[in-house]
Amino acid sequence: MTDWSTIKDLPTTRLEQLFADDPERLAKFSLDVAGIHFDLSKTHLTREAVAAFEALARQMDLAGKREAMFGGAHVNVTEDRPVEHTAERGEGKAESLKRAADYHARMRMLIDAIEAEAFGPVRHVLHVGIGGSALGPNLLVDALGRDSERYDVAIVSNVDGVALEDVFDRFDPSATLLVVASKTFTTTETMMNADSAIGWMQENGVEDPYGRVIALTASPEQAIEWGVDETRVLPFSEGVGGRYSLWSSIGFPAAIKLGWDQFAELLEGAAEMDRHFRLSALHENAPALAAFADLYYTQVRGCETRAPFAYDERLRLLPSYLQQLEMESNGKGVTVDGQPVGRPTAPITWGGVGTDAQHAVFQLLHQGTHLVPVEFLAVIEAGDTLAEEHHRQLLLNAFAQGAALMKGRANPDDPARAYPGDRPSSTILLDVLDARTLGALIAFYEHRVFVNGVLLGINSFDQFGVELGKEMAKAAAKGGGDFDPSTADLIRRAGLE
Numbered sequence: 017m018t019d020w021s022t023i024k025d026l027p028t029t030r031l032e033q034l035f036a037d038d039p040e041r042l043a044k045f046s047l048d049v050a051g052i053h054f055d056l057s058k059t060h061l062t063r064e065a066v067a068a069f070e071a072l073a074r075q076m077d078l079a080g081k082r083e084a085m086f087g088g089a090h091v092n093v094t095e096d097r098p099v100e101h102t103a104e105r106g107e108g109k110a111e112s113l114k115r116a117a118d119y120h121a122r123m124r125m126l127i128d129a130i131e132a133e134a135f136g137p138v139r140h141v142l143h144v145g146i147g148g149s150a151l152g153p154n155l156l157v158d159a160l161g162r163d164s165e166r167y168d169v170a171i172v173s174n175v176d177g178v179a180l181e182d183v184f185d186r187f188d189p190s191a192t193l194l195v196v197a198s199k200t201f202t203t204t205e206t207m208m209n210a211d212s213a214i215g216w217m218q219e220n221g222v223e224d225p226y227g228r229v230i231a232l233t234a235s236p237e238q239a240i241e242w243g244v245d246e247t248r249v250l251p252f253s254e255g256v257g258g259r260y261s262l263w264s265s266i267g268f269p270a271a272i273k274l275g276w277d278q279f280a281e282l283l284e285g286a287a288e289m290d291r292h293f294r295l296s297a298l299h300e301n302a303p304a305l306a307a308f309a310d311l312y313y314t315q316v317r318g319c320e321t322r323a324p325f326a327y328d329e330r331l332r333l334l335p336s337y338l339q340q341l342e343m344e345s346n347g348k349g350v351t352v353d354g355q356p357v358g359r360p361t362a363p364i365t366w367g368g369v370g371t372d373a374q375h376a377v378f379q380l381l382h383q384g385t386h387l388v389p390v391e392f393l394a395v396i397e398a399g400d401t402l403a404e405e406h407h408r409q410l411l412l413n414a415f416a417q418g419a420a421l422m423k424g425r426a427n428p429d430d431p432a433r434a435y436p437g438d439r440p441s442s443t444i445l446l447d448v449l450d451a452r453t454l455g456a457l458i459a460f461y462e463h464r465v466f467v468n469g470v471l472l473g474i475n476s477f478d479q480f481g482v483e484l485g486k487e488m489a490k491a492a493a494k495g496g497g498d499f500d501p502s503t504a505d506l507i508r509r510a511g512l513e
């Protein structure tokens with residue numbers, strides 16, 4: 017009988033000692049999947065710990081729940097619906113696969129039509145959306161679209177008009193397509209930005225601005241009601257969660273920026289990771305092992321945060337993408353049965369870009385009082401054409417930081433200059449950064465979140481926590497709301513009464 021107490025009682029051996037004790041450690045805790053090398057050997061995972069987590073996974077029926085997800089069961093219990101993002105890349109229930117393929121075909125036809133100038137010459141694509149309707153597409157376009165001379169794509173999420181005006185300043189309204197991305201097609205920020213973009217087109221002489229709008233949504237009727245012609249609505253399934261939606265029509269800005277073949281590669285890379293996750297034993301399963309390490313640190317070592325650092329400029333948006341994926345999915349307080357979960361759930365995901373972060377936050381990682389599991393992401397093939405020394409420096413810095421965190425350095429004479437060491441990190445090393453490997457990488461994170469959720473007994477697929485704040489903001493916007501003295505004063509001071 018294994019449970020959390022067995023895991024909590026595992027010995028806490030220093031990392032360097034773990035390497036000394038087992039010459040096979042590196043081989044045991046690193047694996048290669050879909051062009052990505054995962055090295056978890058500098059975490060405190062041991063064979064014993066993995067076995068204990070495997071036993072917990074059996075108790076929590078991870079295998080059954082994984083098949084239920086792929087099989088289209090209503091694993092999102094609180095919203096009573098299936099979880100269908102894997103169907104977007106070809107892994108799932110037949111009916112979901114067919115629907116996803118039909119929707120992709122529709123999206124591809126529209127892209128073909130745009131390329132054939134059915135909308136006249138288009139140079140600019142203005143995508144408005146927020147949360148999952150922006151973070152994923154933004155990551156894809158920023159990571160993969162740098163060298164593409166196809167359309168100039170801007171993704172605007174913030175309701176702060178400064179964000180939209182920046183784009184208005186550089187886009188030609190008559191050569192712009194407006195893409196409104198919202199699963200619900202009711203999100204305040206997105207609809208306000210969409211209305212303002214329509215106004216900008218109108219004021220600048222575009223005769224039929226609604227004729228230049230494409231809607232990406234799981235609520236086609238709302239989009240049509242707002243004014244988008246049915247032929248330009250690209251639907252996706254209700255079972256595709258917002259933060260899991262970049263594979264669906266929400267990925268439109270990436271598909272148009274990169275071209276359809278690249279988008280198809282992205283889906284293929286994700287499907288390869290899906291197959292790995294579905295078919296590999298847990299002790300050699302990258303998402304499962306990474307989740308075991310996550311849980312070891314939150315449950316056993318009391319870590320409250322985790323920090324991915326992208327040692328590649330092209331992946332600079334990955335930490336903020338992961339913040340939504342991980343914290344909106346697993347930042348929960350109750351189990352699937354509605355009981356208090358009784359233990360820490362998702363750690364706070366933060367992070368940044370190497371090498372910049374080394375000169376800002378790494379002080380705390382090396383000497384601070386918080387233990388933070390770090391994740392280094394790097395790519396072997398350089399993304400730049402400058403002297404090789406740039407990329408060499410970048411990679412060596414990533415690897416040296418991991419080594420230094422683990423090794424530390426004693427200094428009995430000068431404690432301020434001592435490094436405790438034994439600080440964990442994992443390294444994710446891509447051979448190249450392309451649509452295929454990025455697809456596999458994102459799918460890896462999705463499944464890691466899933467394993468974390470199942471072992472914690474929570475539903476990773478709802479997000480009711482965001483509703484209360486939205487409701488109160490709406491009430492305030494209507495001049496209502498029963499606010500505390502502090503909030504009422506802030507509203508008054510800002511002249512918003």
Ligand SMILES: O=P(O)(O)OC[C@H]1O[C@](O)(CO)[C@@H](O)[C@@H]1O
Nearest residue numbers: 147148149198199200203258482
């Ligand atoms: O796509 P929508 O419906 O506009 O929602 C945007 C985002 O808002 C949220 O619902 C949170 O407020 C996210 O889950 C979602 O990705």
